[in-house]
Amino acid sequence: MIYREVTCPVCGCGCDDIEVEVEDNTIKNVKDACGIGKSKFGEIGSLDRVLKPMKREGKDFVEISWGEAIDAAAKILVEADHPLIYGFSENSCEAMKVGIDIAERIRGFVDSQSSHCHGLTIIAEQRTGLPSCTLGMVMNYADLIIYWGSNAMDSHPRHMSRFSTYPRGIYRKQGRRDRKIVVLDVRKTCTAKIANHFIQIEPNKDFELISALRIALDGGEIKQEKIAGVTWEEIKKLAEMMKNCEYGVTFVGLGLTHSAGKYNNIDNLFSLAKKLNDYTRFSVIPMRGHYNVAGFNEVMTWRSGYPFAVDYFRGYPRYNPGETSVIDMLARKEVDAMLSISADPGAHFPRKCVERMAEIPLISIEVARTPTTELAELIIPGVISGMESEATYYRLDNVPLTAKKFLDPPFTQTSSDEKTLRMIYNRIVELQEGRV
Numbered sequence: 020m021i022y023r024e025v026t027c028p029v030c031g032c033g034c035d036d037i038e039v040e041v042e043d044n045t046i047k048n049v050k051d052a053c054g055i056g057k058s059k060f061g062e063i064g065s066l067d068r069v070l071k072p073m074k075r076e077g078k079d080f081v082e083i084s085w086g087e088a089i090d091a092a093a094k095i096l097v098e099a100d101h102p103l104i105y106g107f108s109e110n111s112c113e114a115m116k117v118g119i120d121i122a123e124r125i126r127g128f129v130d131s132q133s134s135h136c137h138g139l140t141i142i143a144e145q146r147t148g149l150p151s152c153t154l155g156m157v158m159n160y161a162d163l164i165i166y167w168g169s170n171a172m173d174s175h176p177r178h179m180s181r182f183s184t185y186p187r188g189i190y191r192k193q194g195r196r197d198r199k200i201v202v203l204d205v206r207k208t209c210t211a212k213i214a215n216h217f218i219q220i221e222p223n224k225d226f227e228l229i230s231a232l233r234i235a236l237d238g239g240e241i242k243q244e245k246i247a248g249v250t251w252e253e254i255k256k257l258a259e260m261m262k263n264c265e266y267g268v269t270f271v272g273l274g275l276t277h278s279a280g281k282y283n284n285i286d287n288l289f290s291l292a293k294k295l296n297d298y299t300r301f302s303v304i305p306m307r308g309h310y311n312v313a314g315f316n317e318v319m320t321w322r323s324g325y326p327f328a329v330d331y332f333r334g335y336p337r338y339n340p341g342e343t344s345v346i347d348m349l350a351r352k353e354v355d356a357m358l359s360i361s362a363d364p365g366a367h368f369p370r371k372c373v374e375r376m377a378e379i380p381l382i383s384i385e386v387a388r389t390p391t392t393e394l395a396e397l398i399i400p401g402v403i404s405g406m407e408s409e410a411t412y413y414r415l416d417n418v419p420l421t422a423k424k425f426l427d428p429p430f431t432q433t434s435s436d437e438k439t440l441r442m443i444y445n446r447i448v449e450l451q452e453g454r455v
Contacts (some may be wrong), residue, residue: 020040020041020042020425021038021039021040021041022038022039022040022041022423022425023038024036024037024423025037025038025039025422025423025425026405026412026420026421026422026423027052027053027056027059027060027310027405028059028109028310028311028403028404028405028406028410028412028422029055029056029059029310030055030174030175030308030309030310030415031175031306031307031308031309031310031312031313031414031415032175032177032178032181032182032414032415033310033412033414033415033420033422034051034052034053034056034177034181035420035422036051036181037049037050037051037052037056037060038050038051039060039425041425041426044426044427046060046061046063046426049061053176053177054176055176056176056177060406063403063406063426066386066387067387067388068386068387068400068429069385069386069387069388069392069398069399069400069401070400070429070430071083071400071430072084072085072087072088072397072398072399072400073397073398074087074088074091074396074397074398075395075396075397080398085432085433088397088399089399089439089442089443089446090446091397092358092382092397092399092443092446093443093446093447093449093450094450095356095380095382095396095397096121096125096127096356096358096382096443096447097125097447097450097451098356099125099127099355099356099380100355101127101128101332101348101353101354101355101356102122102125102127102128102354102355102356102357102358103127103128103129103130103345103348103349103354103356103357103358104118104119104121104122104127104128104129104130104357104358104360105129105130105131105345105357105358105359105360105362105364106131106132106359106360106361106362106364106384107131107132107311107315107360107361107362108131108132108133108308108309108310108311108312108315108361108362109309109310109311109361109362109404110311110360110361110404110410110436110437111311111314111404111405111408111409111410111411111412111422111435111436111437112311112314112317112318112410112411112412112413112419113410113411113435113437114360114404114410114435114436114437114440115311115314115315115318115319116318116322116437117437117440117441117444118358118360118440119318119319119322119323119329120322120444121358121440121443121444121447122329122331123322123323123331123336124444124447124448124451125331125447126331126332126333126334127331127332128328128329128330128331128332128343128345128348128354129319129329129331130327130328130329130343130344130345131312131315131316131319131327131362132308132309132312132315132362133307133312133313133315133316133326133327134327134328134340134344134345134346135344135345135346136273136276136308136312137273137276137305137307137308137312138326138327138328138340138344139276139277139281139282139285140271140276140282140285140305141316141326141327142282142285142340143282143283143284143285143286143288143289144285144289145326146282146286147286147289147290147293148289148293149289149303150289150292150293150296150301150302150303151302151303151304151416151417152268152302152304152416153416153418154181154182154183154304154414154415154416154418156266156302157182157183157268157302157304158181158182158183158186158188158191159188159189159190159191160188160189160190160191160265160266160300161183161191161198161266161267161268162191162197162198162199162264162265162266162267163198163199163201163260163261163264163265163266163267163268164183164184164198164199164200164201164267164268164270165200165201165202165203165261165267165268165269165270166200166201166202166203166204166210166214166269166270166272167202167203167204167225167269167270167271167272167274167275167288168203168204168225168271168272168273168274168275168276168278169204169210169270169271169272169273169274169275169306170204170208170209170210170211170272170274171183171210171270171272171306172208172209172210172213173208173209173210174272174306174308175306175415178270178306179210179213183198183268183270184198184200184213190265199215199216199260199264200213200214200215200216201214201215201216201217201218201257201260202214202216202217202218203218203220203225203228204217204219204220204274205219205220205221205222205274206219207219216257216260218249218253218257219248219249220247220248220249221247221248222278223278223279223280224246224247224248224278224279225247225275225278225279225280225284226278226279226280226283226284226287227246227247228246228247228249228254229284229287229288229291230287231246231247231249231251231254232254232257232258232261232291233287233290233291233294235254235255235257235258235259236258236261236262236291236294236295236298237294241254261295261299261301262295262298262299263298263299264299264301265299265300266299266300266301266302267295267299267300267301267302268301268302268303268304269288269292269301269302269303269304270303270304270305270306271285271288271303271304271305271306272306273306273308275288288303289303304415304416305415306415307415310404310405310412311404311410311412311413313413313414313415313417314411314412314413314419315327317413317417317419323336323338324336324338325338326338327340327344328340328343328344328345329343330342330343345364345372346368346369346372349368349371349372349375349376350369350371350372350375352375352378354375354379355379355380356379356380356381356382357376357379357380357381357382358381358382358383358384359381359382359383359384359385359391359395360383360384360385360401360436360440361384361385361386361401361404361436362391363385363389363390363391364376364391365389365390365391365392365393365394366389366390366391373394376391376394377394380396380397381394381395381396381397382395382396382397382398382399383395383397383398383399384399384400384401384436384439384440385398385399385400385401386400386401386402386403399439400428400430400433401436401439402428402433402434402435402436402439403426403428404422404435404436405422405423405424406422406424406425406426407424407426407427407428407435408424408428408434408435408436408437409421409422409423409424409435410422
């Protein structure tokens with residue numbers, strides 16, 4: 020069976036033109052995916068899959084039934100005073116909705132990977148507004164593409180070929196020849212090597228450079244020879260290039276969000292884009308990493324009014340990044356139970372946070388064994404959204420799309436992470452209402 024127009028559940032590009040050949044519920048061939056995507060599709064059969072629920076007994080895990088696993092997960096969350104629900108960036112929006120319902124029901128915290136990657140961009144959006152557009156507009160209209168703190172060739176391998184640099188659009192019929200590519204970064208990346216212009220910035224000096232560009236746009240002068248390692252003449256040339264383009268787009272990576280200045284860098288860049296719209300059309304798009312990390316912010320916002328790091332302890336949603344963010348709460352040991360889904364914080368969080376995760380009851384809903392599952396008290400098998408179950412997801416430009424199912428999960432007790440979370444939610448309701 021050949022499935023066409025399959026969505027790739029890897030990065031925020033959400034490429035939906037993949038062709039997959041399936042035989043006996045096994046992927047035999049994949050076409051049109053990037054190297055990372057092919058690895059994702061190809062490794063499914065070789066994953067150290069979690070096939071049955073497991074519960075820790077001493078240093079070892081023992082297999083338990085699905086009913087026992089759902090019951091144990093619900094009891095851990097209900098009995099905790101400050102439980103945390105974390106993850107979701109590789110789940111469907113439908114599963115996210117149920118996960119947020121659980122957090123609200125148990126008066127816990129809920130957060131995702133966006134809290135410690137593009138959460139700073141979201142804070143800047145709240146302060147300044149997001150001068151954004153869709154990737155379709157980039158492909159059809161943009162003649163100036165800027166990558167700031169983003170190495171798209173490595174992080175989003177098909178981004179340039181599908182959306183920004185090479186594709187022919189309605190008003191960019193010659194593709195690459197009709198566009199200028201500018202890369203601003205602290206080192207010469209693979210993306211910089213194929214750009215028309217590469218501007219190397221001193222580390223942690225992005226805010227100063229953006230401010231200098233705003234001054235140049237206003238016709239001001241700076242007597243300083245170099246700003247952020249870039250000469251004033253180069254800055255003026257870039258400002259003129261941005262000012263005189265027909266449609267410009269800046270793609271923002273974590274290199275800018277995690278530079279000194281944090282969300283102030285993004286705030287300043289959004290203000291620059293707004294200023295540029297006095298002369299031309301200019302937009303900014305964050306380079307979201309995970310498959311549906313943007314979807315979590317969308318679902319969390321329409322469920323609570325806030326995009327991430329939400330606290331339901333008082334019975335209503337509160338939002339205070341730095342206080343209610345996952346890393347801060349774990350480091351302060353405020354969390355006394357945790358459910359991690361489609362995430363591996365055990366491999367990526369700071370040591371203090373991982374130590375706290377090892378001290379508290381940890382539930383891991385995961386597709387394969389990871390460092391996080393080794394810390395868990397309870398492991399529940401996960402389903403691959405967009406492959407083994409249908410999924411609504413948001414591309415990095417916040418456009419919602421639907422991913423097809425083309426494989427069956429290797430077990431029959433659940434058909435999706437949404438269903439698994441729904442079973443946990445229903446059991447929590449029964450426990451809270453005394454219906455055993």
